[in-house]
Amino acid sequence: MVCACREDGEWRILGRNPAIYPIRSRDTRMRALLAFARAVGHLTDAVYAAIRWLTLVMILVGALNALARYATRYTGVSLASNAAFDLQWYMFSLIFLLGAAYGLRHDVHVRVDVLYGRVAPRTRAWIDLVGTVLFLVPFCVMMLLTSWPAVRNSWAVREGSPDPGGLARYPIKTVLLVCFALLLLQALAQIITGIAELRDGTTEPSAGESPGTPVPGGL
Amino acid sequence: MEGLWGPAMFLVALILIFSGFPVAFVLAGTGLLFAGLGTLTGHFDPALLLAMPERAFGTMSNYTLLAVPFFIFMGATLEKSRLAEQLLESIGIFFGRFRGGLGLGVVVVGALLAAATGVVGASVTAMGLISLPVMLRHGYQREFSLGVIAAAGTLGQIIPPSIVLIVLGDQLGVSVGSLFRAAVVPGLILTGCYALFVIGTAAFRPTVAPALPREVHDIGTRRLVRLLLGSLLPPLFLILVVLGSIFAGIATPTEAGALGALGAMILAALNRQFTRAGLSEAMHETTRLTIMVVFLLVGSMTFALVFRGLNGDLWLEQLLTNLPGGVIGFLIVVNLIVFALGFFIDFFEIAFIIVPLVAPPAALLGIDLTWLGVLLAMNMQASFLTPPFGFSLFYLRGVTPAEIPTTAIYRGVIPFIIIQVLVVAGMILVR
Numbered sequence: 242m243v244c245a246c247r248e249d250g251e252w253r254i255l256g257r258n259p260a261i262y263p264i265r266s267r268d269t270r271m272r273a274l275l276a277f278a279r280a281v282g283h284l285t286d287a288v289y290a291a292i293r294w295l296t297l298v299m300i301l302v303g304a305l306n307a308l309a310r311y312a313t314r315y316t317g318v319s320l321a322s323n324a325a326f327d328l329q330w331y332m333f334s335l336i337f338l339l340g341a342a343y344g345l346r347h348d349v350h351v352r353v354d355v356l357y358g359r360v361a362p363r364t365r366a367w368i369d370l371v372g373t374v375l376f377l378v379p380f381c382v383m384m385l386l387t388s389w390p391a392v393r394n395s396w397a398v399r400e401g402s403p404d405p406g407g408l409a410r411y412p413i414k415t416v417l418l419v420c421f422a423l424l425l426l427q428a429l430a431q432i433i434t435g436i437a438e439l440r441d442g443t444t445e446p447s448a449g450e451s452p453g454t455p456v457p458g459g460l
Numbered sequence: 461m462e463g464l465w466g467p468a469m470f471l472v473a474l475i476l477i478f479s480g481f482p483v484a485f486v487l488a489g490t491g492l493l494f495a496g497l498g499t500l501t502g503h504f505d506p507a508l509l510l511a512m513p514e515r516a517f518g519t520m521s522n523y524t525l526l527a528v529p530f531f532i533f534m535g536a537t538l539e540k541s542r543l544a545e546q547l548l549e550s551i552g553i554f555f556g557r558f559r560g561g562l563g564l565g566v567v568v569v570g571a572l573l574a575a576a577t578g579v580v581g582a583s584v585t586a587m588g589l590i591s592l593p594v595m596l597r598h599g600y601q602r603e604f605s606l607g608v609i610a611a612a613g614t615l616g617q618i619i620p621p622s623i624v625l626i627v628l629g630d631q632l633g634v635s636v637g638s639l640f641r642a643a644v645v646p647g648l649i650l651t652g653c654y655a656l657f658v659i660g661t662a663a664f665r666p667t668v669a670p671a672l673p674r675e676v677h678d679i680g681t682r683r684l685v686r687l688l689l690g691s692l693l694p695p696l697f698l699i700l701v702v703l704g705s706i707f708a709g710i711a712t713p714t715e716a717g718a719l720g721a722l723g724a725m726i727l728a729a730l731n732r733q734f735t736r737a738g739l740s741e742a743m744h745e746t747t748r749l750t751i752m753v754v755f756l757l758v759g760s761m762t763f764a765l766v767f768r769g770l771n772g773d774l775w776l777e778q779l780l781t782n783l784p785g786g787v788i789g790f791l792i793v794v795n796l797i798v799f800a801l802g803f804f805i806d807f808f809e810i811a812f813i814i815v816p817l818v819a820p821p822a823a824l825l826g827i828d829l830t831w832l833g834v835l836l837a838m839n840m841q842a843s844f845l846t847p848p849f850g851f852s853l854f855y856l857r858g859v860t861p862a863e864i865p866t867t868a869i870y871r872g873v874i875p876f877i878i879i880q881v882l883v884v885a886g887m888i889l890v891r
Contacts, residue, residue, distance in 0.1 A: 289747075292747070293740075293743055293744065293747060294743065295747075296529065296533060296743040296746045296747055296750075297739070297743055299529065300529075300530060300533055300718055300721045300722065301722070303526070303530060303714070303715070303717070303718030303721075304718040304719050304721065304722040306715070306718070307711060307715035307716075307718050307719050308719075310715065311710065311711075314710075329526065329718075330520065330521050330522075330523070330526055333520070333525075333526050333529065334520035334521075336529070336747055336750055336751070337750050337751045337754040337755065338520070340748075340750070340751040341751060341755060344748070344751040344752065344755065345482075349748045349751055349752050350482035350483070350484050350751075350752055350755055350756075351482065351483055351484070351752055351756060351806070351808065351809070352480050352481065352482055352483065353477050353478055353480060353483060353804060353805050353809075354480050354849075355478060355480075355804055355848075355849070356478055356479070356480060357479065357480020357481075358480070360480075365480070368479050368480055368481055369481065371481075372479065372481030372482075372485065372486070372489070373485075375489060375493075376481065376485045376486055376488065376489025376490075376492075377485045377488075377489065379489065379492050380488040380489055380492060380759075380762070383492055383509060383512070383762075384513070384516070387509055387510050387512050387513050388512075388513040388516070390510075391510075391513040391514065391517075392513075413520065414513075414517060417513060417516055417517070417520075
């Protein structure tokens with residue numbers, strides 16, 4: 242099985258991320274779980290591939306909105322549209338909500354690696370496993386539980402935009418649920434691969450990734 | 461017992477952050493942990509957590525934060541446009557004839573790029589690749605060269621437009637436009653201090669920063685003028701579009717960011733550097749950073765919600781408003797905390813964790829929040845430079861040859877960190 246991160250040759254990965262290294266296990270039950278984890282990983286990457294171009298669309302919509310507002314001001318003819326205005330932040334929301342699971346899988350979320358960068362890969366695997374179980378999973382569950390009634394209400398009244406001509410609100414609010422469902426799935430996948438790695442101890446980061454490299458892309 | 465929840469929660473979060481687990485999830489997890497403990501002991505009302513989805517929706521539709529991906533994309537596109545490279549070459553030739561000139565050129569280019577974009581990485585990388593070899597070849601001292609490049613490249617975060625200021629504006633609840641306006645003079649003062657340091661070094665220690673030999677800079681006036689114009693016009697155009705439209709009041713920072721991103725693409729295309737691969741990479745970078753920033757925010761919102769639910773904000777308010785020395789005491793303590801944290805965590809974490817906690821006490825003390833934002837941004841400038849985890853140091857490390865030891869970079873930035881601290885102290889004194 243080839244891991245799906247191959248196209249991301251440009252990634253510099255902080256620390257280690259068990260989910261993107263192929264892990265084999267002798268145990269059949271474990272093998273089934275690992276297959277599940279890999280399937281989730283593919284889903285996560287597929288979602289990311291779909292949202293990746295949204296950035297460009299968001300920028301073009303944003304620039305058009307700005308130009309339309311100037312044009313309105315100087316010509317007096319209203320060219321600005323609330324739908325287009327809403328569209329730019331819908332894109333923004335889609336990008337980070339649907340990209341969250343990808344961020345987890347590919348270690349995008351920022352870490353403080355004063356110590357993490359110096360400890361053994363096994364210790365890092367433990368930190369990630371315990372952190373995912375104790376922090377991330379409860380967080381996803383809490384967000385799902387609290388968002389559910391809010392989203393249901395939004396659907397019940399088919400919540401629209403407070404602005405005339407704006408986009409309906411209930412679909413974008415639903416994405417919040419999708420976000421945390423995907424994040425929860427990916428978290429479970431991370432737990433499975435983490436356990437497999439700790440039990441079998443078969444994987445090491447491949448060459449070229451140095452643990453303790455800073456998160457790229459600070460500003 | 462009642463008063464211990466706040467400090468305990470704060471301390472636990474700080475310790476757990478150092479485990480290396482993603483900060484966003486540590487913050488959210490710590491929040492939930494204390495929500496659970498508080499509920500069990502009757503100090504926390506779990507119904508408060510029902511506010512979380514509404515806060516998340518608030519983040520999704522946050523018009524100010526929308527500017528962040530726009531400016532990230534703009535910076536990433538410019539980085540690939542080779543604009544910085546051309547600017548460094550022409551300014552280097554122009555200034556190179558003077559002692560310390562190359563160093564001064566780096567400071568000037570750093571400030572120009574800073575006013576054109578809101579990011580730091582691009583400038584440091586370009587200078588490390590273009591200027592550093594030239595400086596070393598012509599006898600510049602290694603530490604001095606590295607320090608100038610790291611410091612000047614970091615100017616992007618204090619000189620508007622700047623992502624740091626956008627995030628601070630959002631967290632302090634002040635207008636980003638006025639924050640930009642308020643940051644111009646302090647940013648220029650800092651640039652001036654860097655320039656003075658370079659000039660002073662060249663004057664008193666000529667061997668550290670010598671002039672370039674004649675054959676390097678003598679390329680004929682005509683060619684020099686053409687080079688200078690060709691490299692200066694594109695960034696000036698961007699500064700006009702982005703900063704000009706914000707300061708003239710015809711565009712919001714978000715609109716200016718979108719236009720700037722479009723403008724950067726156009727400039728890259730004019731420079732024949734606009735490729736599908738480059739575009740794809742810029743989108744990739746923007747998406748990743750957006751995910752990271754927003755989730756950090758959502759995590760710290762969970763933390764803050766529980767922190768308030770346990771009256772931690774009252775504890776902090778009491779603590780910070782009753783410091784000896786009143787306003788000055790408050791400013792010194794907050795700045796020391798931010799500076800110390802800056803060694804280990806970067807400005808996003810500081811902005812999302814510390815700033816919302818110190819803003820209400822600051823307002824109570826009658827401190828102008830816009831001014832506080834600029835002061836904190838000035839302070840955080842140092843966090844980009846402080847070893848071992850300053851972002852600029854990493855960028856520079858990434859593009860310098862292996863025979864340059866990392867400790868040389870660390871030694872090189874020390875004078876600039878001192879300048880930084882002096883400027884922050886000066887801002888507090890002349891307030």
